[in-house]
Amino acid sequence: MSTAADYRVNVKKRKTLITPKSAPYFFIGPSLILIIIFTIYPVLSSFILSFQEVRGAEKTFVGFANYTRLFHDPVFYKSLSNTFQILIVQVPIMLFISLLIAVGLHSSLVRFKAFFRIAYFMPAITALVAASMVFMILLDEHFGLVNYLLSLIGLEPIHWLTSPFWAKVSVIVVMTWRWTGYNMVIFLAGLQAIPKELYEAASIDGASKIKQFFLITIPQLKPVFIFTVVMSTIGTLQLFDEPFILTQGGPNSATMTITLYLYETGFKYFEFGYASAIAYVLVIIIAVISWIQMKWVGDLEE
Incomplete structure (x- = not known):
């Protein structure tokens, strides 16, 4: 069974996870992850796709042929x-x-x-x-x-x-x-x-x-x-x-x-x-x- 001392140690450990320097990243982290998944990744993926030809599940690099x-x-x-x-x-x-x-x-x-x-x-x-x-x-x-x-x-x-x-x-x-x-x-x-x-x-x-x-x-x-x-x-x-x-x-x-x-x-x-x-x-x-x-x-x- 955990004692009161163990509880205080765990609380201290949790407190040290967020420091004044890391706190901003904890706040913007979720939004940043969503931006990367739903904005940055699709933009980069479609840019790469513009240099490819898609036939079914196969993608072939065609250079500037599409342009x-x-x-x-x-x-x-x-x-x-x-x-x-x-x-x-x-x-x-x-x-x-x-x-x-x-x-x-x-x-x-x-x-x-x-x-x-x-x-x-x-x-x-x-x-x-x-x-x-x-x-x-x-x-x-x-x-x-x-x-x-x-x-x-x-x-x-x-x-x-x-x-x-x-x-x-x-x-x-x-x-x-x-x-x-x-x-x-x-x-x-x-x-x-x-x-x-x-x-x-x-x-x-x-x-x-x-x-x-x-x-x-x-x-x-x-x-x-x-x-x-x-x-x-x-x-x-x-x-x-x-x-x-x-x-x-x-x-x-x-x-x-x-x-x-x-x-x-x-x-x-x-x-x-x-x-x-x-x-x-x-x-x-x-x-x-x-x-x-x-x-x-x-x-x-x-």
Whole structure:
């Protein structure tokens, strides 16, 4: 049987396991292990996989063959073009609408601000599958509400999801509907951080509301613009859910994005090595564009 002396010895031994120097490692250890297992290992594994060809359970080292194939793949260039077309059109429109809504809700003339803020932000937390299904019903060529409303004013029905041009428009509309409220909240936070004294001084000097907007509001929101532009760009370059649910990349690959092509390559055709190569090229594209944006903004600030 253990005595009181043995118990005190065991307590002392347990206490010596954690010292002031080792204590931080005990705290961050579990999180670090999870990061290594679920983040670092998959990243390194997929990077190695991009230099291999997978056939069943066999992996064969092929060097840069996957990357060489990538730059001769017309579907990759098509998906890259589609992604940038959506990016160039959707992001400016979305941010412009977000800024207008934020300015309106920041105004003292608007009542029930809390209600409108929640209403505009709700799409960002709505399940994307459910929202996309609703839009598929609304945009249905034959029975959709949108074409029905167009017929009431004498317009022909639009092939929203079966025409290459209108399919892109549909994806842009759904993305704008979903993320406008999210960016509106960010702009609203930026507007609330602008000192009111600046507007009061401008009013005393005789500056109109329009001049105050362009000479005070826009410059003060520059950090917010940087954040929203960079994050929206990264999000659009990773666009997958909307085209996958609405159009499955069609018609005729008109809405095929890079991430959707990556997904189909890996999980439809089981070319995991080639899919990994696509993923790392996408990472490089995102890194380069983000660096260019940050560099450009830094030059403007200088």
